[in-house]
Amino acid sequence: MKVSLHWLRRFVDFDLTTTELAEKLTMRGFESEVVSDFDSLDNLVVGDVLTAEKHPDAYKLKLCSVSDGSETFTVVCGAPNVDAGQKIVFAKVGAILPGDFKIGKAKIRGVESFGMICSERELGISEEHDGIMVLDESYKAGTPIKKVLGPLFNAIDIEVTPDKAFALSHRGIAREVATIVGSKLKTPINSVKLNPKSKDIVSVELDKKGGCTRYIAGTMKGLKVGPSPKWLAEYLKSVGQKSINNLVDISNFMLLEIGHPTHVFDLKKLAKPAIKVSWAKKGEKFDALDEETYELSANHMVITDTKNTVALAGIIGGMDSSVTDSTTEVLIESAYFDPVVIRKGSKKLNLLSEASRRFERGTDPNAALEAFNMIVQLMQEVAGGTLESVITDECSMCLDSTSVDLSSEKLLKYAGQEIPSKEVESILKGLHIDTKKTKTGWNCSIPTFRTDLKVETDLIEEVFRCYGYDNIKSSFNYSSIMQYANDEESTISSLKHHLSSLGFRQSYNNSLEDIEEVKLFGKDVVSVMNPSSERMNTLRITLHSGLLKNLDFNFRNGSANTLIYEYGTIFEGKTDKLEDITQKSSLSCLVHGDVFSKNVHFDSIPASFAFLKGVASNIFEDKRLGIKVKYSEQKHHYCDPYYSIIDGKKQVIGGLGIIKDSLLKQLDIAHKHEVVVFDIDPEIFTNYGSYSTKVEDIVTFPIVQRDLNFKMDSSIQVGDVVKTMKSVNQSILQNVIPVDIFQSKKDTSSKDVLFSLNFQSPKKTLEDNDVNAIITEIINIVSKKFNAKLRDN
């Protein structure tokens, strides 16, 4: 909300610069930013346009000579309205305009220009940029602009939080400023008794269901629509609003003055001078002031003239009954609408207005009468009309102030320290809250404009914020208890570090993806009802999709080798019902290219299926976890092959697979080699608990190593042979590792496999004889079972 210092001064005298004001309000809970501060602008003076002639080389530009009172400068200006004899805002060379726009010497179409004649937009006053800003003739050339525009246009922008409805006006902010600087609030428009000319009565009928609990109406006649007086137009301009005509301006002015929205109907356009507040018919079309047609629903509250809908209550007026240049008679509305009704109505149409913003936050019911009174006074003063009807005030709500108790003990307990009673009372008094001392604290009488103060903590907040958060001393009483991470937390954290130490980079991908893409990975997808873009309308069903995007991005940007992983949540749901949706943690790795690229020392080592299988054993077979896993080939709709990794309890703890080329093509993933993925189910993984080590005795007897070279059919799986060999002896045969596979190019039907066997006994040093018997048995069994032939080395 733009707030003008000029306007604030209607209500309160203060001696603060724009920056100081913004700073003080910010520390009171009204986050403020300076938008115009003419006091900080140098080298800007009133300029006198002595001559304005056509630029010799450009027909749209003018060549002006501008006097700053002592010197004359040549200035090239593109504004159509610049003319000799005008007083203008002259930015001299060296000036810095809002937005850090520096003015320097410039050559424009061959002519040197020394400075600039400013438009309102360039000065940050309004959006006006069709021409330059023309000042009153009475200003003397050379007068610093800060003296001319500063008093009128210095302004700040305040972000008013949703709870502070009372602050959505200059008076509301002025009340706060008054307590900050400790001065009294002024009353610029005194409420006077209004005497109607006739005994006419505007009949007002409220709806019994509620929604509108106060409606004040009256008619005025003999009005003359015309331009607003200068003072009125200036106030509006000081917050960047355009003056439209005196009637419209008055209504807008009142809104920004005291924050109460009102509406003015053209009386002649109403069926009769009567108001009925009711609900829209479902599907009813309504032409609003903003030249849009809205389709209303049955819970839109509307204002009718007993026949037609003339306004969407509290949100926007109707086009047909609006004030125009020919209006002479009006019906003025000042009402109180229920915040929830207005909120629902405006949300449904996605139509937010200055009025709805205030009603939905809660307005002061007493301000309704005040606003009505002031509008009539202003109309009489500015547009020359008179009050015709008796003022109708249909009211079914309480207009008294409420009271809330504040206990001094609670205040102490909340603050953690004493705030002196005198301080508390003076703070509350400054906020127009009357206090009565009670045994336990204070009974506080809340003015009706503070709709936000309902319970004790509301008052505590007021006291704290005015006392100053800085004045509450901090305390720190944690004894040095160290809370260790829970098992789950530390297991996953170790896993991430484990992967990173193996060379994987951790990725964080968007959870929201394109439904078309997500569906390639799974069918029970969970979508967002109101996506911000079609590319992000569905939750990921696997982490593979994001990792593939990472591969694609990096491949296209020159990194062919990718070792990445992500840990995150994936989503699946048969329906969109919460109970049907599963959301679980997942961890996936993706590799492509090389682990080691070809170099002067050795050939490349590809990031292959075998590499990831190695990563899997490295993780699962960590002795501290002791997870025994088996691989079982599964059908998978986008991996071929795909192996489920099964733990000792027959749970699927992970998987390992190669992404099908068809999927890579569909998604247009840039790649050169096979793309391999490895998944871990973190929930099952963490059940294995944190790494806890039980040390086994180290066997110190020597290892006996033997090699066996078999020729066997190519189709035989080496792993089966290893298993068979191991089954021969479980006491001293410690390990069987295939160390070489040779396949001749001539004969592809068979292969030679070299196995290395390690023998070790925990009890003694092995003799040849101990090992030889086993070796013989292994040779026999393997030869028979696999029809393999032992080869001599």
Place this chain on the structure above:
Amino acid sequence: MSLDKTIKGLKTSFSKELSKSKTSKDLENFRIKYLGRNGQLASLFEEFNKLPVSEKPRFGKELNILKNQLTEQYQNVLGNKSENSASSDIDFSLPGYNLPDGNIHPLEQITSEIKSIFQSIGFSVAYGPEIDDDYHNFEALNVPKHHPARDMQDTFFINPNAVLRTHTSNVQIHLMENQDPPLRHICCGRVFRNEAVSYKSFCLFNQVEGLVINETSSFAEMKGTLEYFVQEMFGKDTKMRFRPSYFPFTEPSAEVDIWNSKLNQWMEILGCGMVNPNVLTNVGYDNEKYQGFAFGMGIERIAMIKYGIKDIRLFYQNDIRFLEQF
């Protein structure tokens, strides 16, 4: 006597030449010249044989000492050489193996850092669902259905009653529903906002929130806790301020800014406040007996401040050229 002289001369030239022999080839040539079968030492022994018997004992002793000395000298040099014999054959200018370089995502690093700061003062870590019902994300947190405060967080809906959580505060509700006070927890995870994606906002971000509930936790304690956090996170000398603000779930509420001396301006880093008594009532706590504070911060924001990152989208692009810097 001439043999004495020869011995002396041999000693000198031996040392001199040995020190000049650098490569293994030099050394081998040297060995042949002096210690070889036909080398200079051998020829000395030949001369010795020609000596009269009376002189043999003296020279015999001396020659043996000489032989030992020279052999030892040679072996010493050879030994030193062979220790780094590889070095002489290696082209040290060649690059070493280019080992794969893994890393932890910057957001994860910041989250861990924050977690460990709070763990050091006794906070536990909790997690909760990313899709939750309207009640846990809003209503229980004192954000009624038709309240303007709902505009503060643009929400993605899964169905009219289920949302992608807009903050991790839903975890606080789940925690309190399942546990009696006292509580001292932080919750972390992803949260979602239906905002246009730009350099400064993304459709999701990571949050860490804290919750302390007991019979005495005050505003002063909240300040102390967060001051400790800011000093641990950003350095002991970090200037900070608490500024009144509004959140539906806390009252009084505050925003914490830290001073950025490079940009010469305050930067908002977290929101906090005393837990609203309505929230305590909603989870069945006695709000006369219990009170406490809550706080929350965006990890991306802190990471951006800490690492000088200007575009939030970089965190989710996973450009290796970005990731490798962490």
